Amino acid sequence: MKKIKNRKSVIILLLFLLVFAGALVFITLKPDTVFLIKQRITQSFDKAEVKAVSYGNDELTQITYSEIERDSNFIIDNSLMLINQENTLSDSFSPNIGEYKDSGVIMDKGLFKAYEKMANEIIEKFDDKLYIMSAYRDSSEQEDISQEKKGEGTAMPEGASEHQAGLALDVYVKGFAGLGFLKSEVGQYVNEKCWEYGFIIRYPSGKTNITKVEFEPWHLRYVGFPHSEIIYRNNITFEEYIESLELGEFYYYDDYIITRQSSEGYLLPKEYKSAVISPDNMGNYIITLKTK
Ligand SMILES: [Zn+2]
Structure with missing residues (x-):
């Protein structure tokens, strides 16, 4: 027994x-x-808690786009343009691009500081260099790639790629590119922390039904603050985030007020320190006000 x-x-x-x-x-x-x-x-x-706020009429002021252009507290950029197969770039779109630090890499100028900070902190933390495989691509380059990779589901058709706006960066470290990027320490750091620099993993795992793109742990999209934080912490896609911002409403998060309005003139709270305005690529603008 x-x-x-x-x-x-x-x-x-x-x-x-x-x-x-x-x-x-x-x-x-x-x-x-x-x-x-x-x-x-x-x-x-x-989770990041975003709250809707409402203002009385006397707390709001009307501002036109040309007033915004003259206002030095306003940054005008393309950071919140939703670009996908349903919302392609118009033929008249002209990207706000430049060369990053004499590197030959062309990207949206709004990414320079954010990318530099992230790349520098990666060198400090991991003694490893982050490389850019692909940044801005013009429409003919995008068309070539799209034809080459037809059926693989890895490259967007012309007009549907964020690379054409210069807002996306495909990154890697030596020995770890593509899906393998996530097997590296740096790749995991980038996937977990890129929001701290204003970036998101644009095509996250498990969200292909919404983004229509397979998981791409290497494709970073700049959206700026506090949007990158909200998207990351709430584990939502950029599509879901933009959709969550109803036209004419105001949202409060951290020290920011976010509002998405149609493009005829904008109602804004009277007091703010600085602001960013970006088209949403659907005929509206998203304004992000910093209150402190
Ligand atoms: Zn990419």
Whole structure:
């Protein structure tokens, strides 16, 4: 009787060891999957709470686009343009691009500081250099890539790519590019922290039904603050975020007021420190006011 009991506990112990060894092998071979599971769990505990606010008429002031152009407190950029297969860039769109630090890399000028800060902090933290595989692409380059990769689902048709606006960067570190980027320490850092620099992972895992693009842990899109933080912490796509901003409403988050309005003249709260205005690529503008 005792012998049988002993044999039973040996079997249980062996099974336990087997599962444990299996888990260790999984963690070693699949650091990217483990990272994504951990990320999903932390995100579910740390949501960003965006609140709708309303103003009385006497608290608001009307401002026209030409007044905004003359206002030095306003930055005009393209950071919140929703660009996808349904909302393609118009033929008249002209990107606000420049060369990043004599590198030959062309991107939207609004990305310079944000990218530089992230790349520098990565060198400091990991002693590793972040490289850009692709940044701005003009419409003919986008068309070529789209033809080349037809059927792979990895390149947008002409007009539907954020690269054409200079707002997206495909990044990698030596030895880790593409999906493999997420197996590297830097790749995981970028995927977890890029929001702190104003970027989002534009095509996150598990959201292909909304973005219509497979997971791309290397494709960063600049959206600025506090939008990157809200999108990351609430684990939503850029599509869902833009849709959540109803026309004419005001939203409060942290030290920011966000409002999306149609393009005839804008009603804004009278007091703010600085502001960013960007078209949404759907005929409206999104204005982000910093209150402190
Ligand atoms: Zn890309």
